[in-house]
Amino acid sequence: MTTLTQLSTWQQLQQQRTSYDKFSLRASFTADPGRAARMSIKAAQLKLDFSKNLLTDDTLTTLCQLAREAGLEPLRDAMFNGEAINNTEGRAVLHTALRNSQRSHIETETGSNVVPEISATLAKMKQFVADVHQGVLTGYSNKAFTDIIAIGIGGSFLGPKVATEALRPYAQAGIKLHFVANVDGTSLAEKLKRIDPETTLVVMSSKSFSTQETITNTQSARDHFIANGVPIEAIGDHFVAISSNVAAAVEFGMKAENVFPMWDWVGGRYSLWSAIGLPIALAVGFDHFEQLLRGAEAMDKHFCEAPLEQNMPAIMGLLSLWYSNFFGTQSQVLLSYDHYLRGLPAYVQQLDMESNGKSVDKEGNPIEYHTGPVIWGGEGTNGQHAYHQLLHQGTGIIPADFILPLQSHNPIAGHHNMLAANCFGQTQALMQGKTLAEARAELAGQGLAEEELERLARHKVMPGNRPSNTLLMDKLTPFTLGSLIALYEHRTFVQGALWGINSFDQWGVELGKALGNGVLAEIEAKTQPNQLDESTNLLVAALRQGHI
Numbered sequence: 001m002t003t004l005t006q007l008s009t010w011q012q013l014q015q016q017r018t019s020y021d022k023f024s025l026r027a028s029f030t031a032d033p034g035r036a037a038r039m040s041i042k043a044a045q046l047k048l049d050f051s052k053n054l055l056t057d058d059t060l061t062t063l064c065q066l067a068r069e070a071g072l073e074p075l076r077d078a079m080f081n082g083e084a085i086n087n088t089e090g091r092a093v094l095h096t097a098l099r100n101s102q103r104s105h106i107e108t109e110t111g112s113n114v115v116p117e118i119s120a121t122l123a124k125m126k127q128f129v130a131d132v133h134q135g136v137l138t139g140y141s142n143k144a145f146t147d148i149i150a151i152g153i154g155g156s157f158l159g160p161k162v163a164t165e166a167l168r169p170y171a172q173a174g175i176k177l178h179f180v181a182n183v184d185g186t187s188l189a190e191k192l193k194r195i196d197p198e199t200t201l202v203v204m205s206s207k208s209f210s211t212q213e214t215i216t217n218t219q220s221a222r223d224h225f226i227a228n229g230v231p232i233e234a235i236g237d238h239f240v241a242i243s244s245n246v247a248a249a250v251e252f253g254m255k256a257e258n259v260f261p262m263w264d265w266v267g268g269r270y271s272l273w274s275a276i277g278l279p280i281a282l283a284v285g286f287d288h289f290e291q292l293l294r295g296a297e298a299m300d301k302h303f304c305e306a307p308l309e310q311n312m313p314a315i316m317g318l319l320s321l322w323y324s325n326f327f328g329t330q331s332q333v334l335l336s337y338d339h340y341l342r343g344l345p346a347y348v349q350q351l352d353m354e355s356n357g358k359s360v361d362k363e364g365n366p367i368e369y370h371t372g373p374v375i376w377g378g379e380g381t382n383g384q385h386a387y388h389q390l391l392h393q394g395t396g397i398i399p400a401d402f403i404l405p406l407q408s409h410n411p412i413a414g415h416h417n418m419l420a421a422n423c424f425g426q427t428q429a430l431m432q433g434k435t436l437a438e439a440r441a442e443l444a445g446q447g448l449a450e451e452e453l454e455r456l457a458r459h460k461v462m463p464g465n466r467p468s469n470t471l472l473m474d475k476l477t478p479f480t481l482g483s484l485i486a487l488y489e490h491r492t493f494v495q496g497a498l499w500g501i502n503s504f505d506q507w508g509v510e511l512g513k514a515l516g517n518g519v520l521a522e523i524e525a526k527t528q529p530n531q532l533d534e535s536t537n538l539l540v541a542a543l544r545q546g547h548i
């Protein structure tokens with residue numbers, strides 16, 4: 001089998017890479033007035049400007065050829081068609097089916113059609129959300145619910161949390177959402193302080209129904225509810241669940257009709273489109289949740305149909321590979337110039353790092369190139385007063401995605417133009433940098449004496465040529481949010497597909513969970529003491545004594 005690095009296009013890219021030592025983005029823009037218009041794509045109500053990348057037309061063509069040679073398109077089609085591309089778990093990967101309103105038949109590898117159960121679950125969610133909002137479903141005292149505590153972690157937390165936060169302008173009046181993920185009791189306790197159990201609904205989300213944090217938080221919430229007036233026989237009115245293990249949820253005390261199904265063919269970090277998205281629908285209404293699905297569906301259609309040269313997720317994935325494997329970059333930064341999207345970097349962090357943090361290929365062979373980058377980021381303009389310094393003048397290149405809605409939900413005079421100016425100004429500064437001559441001229445303009453000017457000039461130089469994408473949308477809506485999240489899902493897929501890894505398992509998290517259970521047994525003195533390594537034994541002993 002030909003490996004990625006043996007492909008002829010990989011070798012062409014290696015050759016092309018040498019010419020980038022002399023490549024100047026600033027000069028490219030001067031020499032080529034059509035660059036930005038040409039290197040822009042509109043799809044699914046998003047616009048990507050990728051012209052501020054270390055990229056020539058030739059390299060773009062070669063990267064797309066690499067994708068073709070590596071079999072990206074057939075693998076993409078296999079995913080959409082329900083083939084078991086998650087080969088270590090023998091599962092289909094069908095989060096895209098959850099938002100497909102066009103096909104009535106999508107089969108998994110076992111031959112079962114998933115569409116009817118998806119439709120039935122959406123209908124059930126719609127009814128449930130309406131019943132909660134209209135006060136048909138109530139707590140034990142027949143008072144309408146005012147608060148929802150959503151308990152879940154990882155993929156059963158980040159999607160609902162980030163989408164609910166992002167769609168705050170669409171919030172359903174009279175309902176407050178609270179999220180609890182961490183097993184740290186403080187997280188739960190702080191939320192419980194703010195709610196009245198009588199008017200609170202707990203939505204527990206766990207695909208496996210075996211995650212320690214989620215089970216423990218739900219049990220403790222149930223204890224709190226019972227201790228604070230909810231009759232034990234009414235617990236089923238206040239607690240509902242989403243899980244692929246319906247039987248375990250019922251055994252836990254949920255009413256069978258209040259357990260929403262999830263399926264093996266939906267990965268946790270790809271699951272907000274399933275019933276795991278119930279907290280989103282409760283927060284913003286089912287119609288808005290449907291719009292979120294439609295936005296993602298529009299991006300799916302674009303990903304499946306657009307030629308690679310005009311395909312937003314493909315180009316973003318290829319750029320990521322270009323930097324990781326040909327420029328040695330180790331991380332990528334996401335900069336949300338929208339307060340409502342402040343959680344997106346954490347969401348994409350899980351999506352990308354849990355998917356592509358792998359060092360063997362699908363057959364288990366060690367791979368010889370760098371895979372998943374570290375994903376980090378935050379909210380513009382805050383980052384400009386913190387870590388942007390490293391983006392501009394640090395020793396390495398950190399490719400950046402800038403994300404900006406053109407219209408604000410809160411157009412307070414002047415603010416949005418300033419926000420946008422900061423966003424665009426940062427991409428410009430990263431791209432063009434500041435030469436030594438410019439730094440000198442600037443200092444001379446400030447009237448500095450020659451010696452002082454020379455002393456400072458080198459500190460003011462900015463190398464430029466720092467790559468960025470700019471992603472625009474008219475406004476942050478449920479549709480554009482769906483499209484944006486699906487874009488990052490597919491970017492992650494493109495990278496994993498090219499690297500030849502399985503982006504849909506996460507065996508790496510399992511060891512920590514297993515060892516954590518062993519340590520807990522020691523802490524609770526259920527096993528012989530001092531069975532662990534010396535460092536961990538001493539840590540456990542300190543905890544048991546309660547002091548250092």
Ligand SMILES: O=P(O)(O)OC[C@H]1O[C@H](O)[C@H](O)[C@@H](O)[C@@H]1O
Pocket residue numbers: 153154155156205206207208209210211214268269354506509
């Ligand atoms: O939904 P659950 O089964 O409770 O799983 C919650 C999360 O925990 C796991 O450890 C995985 O790392 C995540 O991908 C998953 O989303």
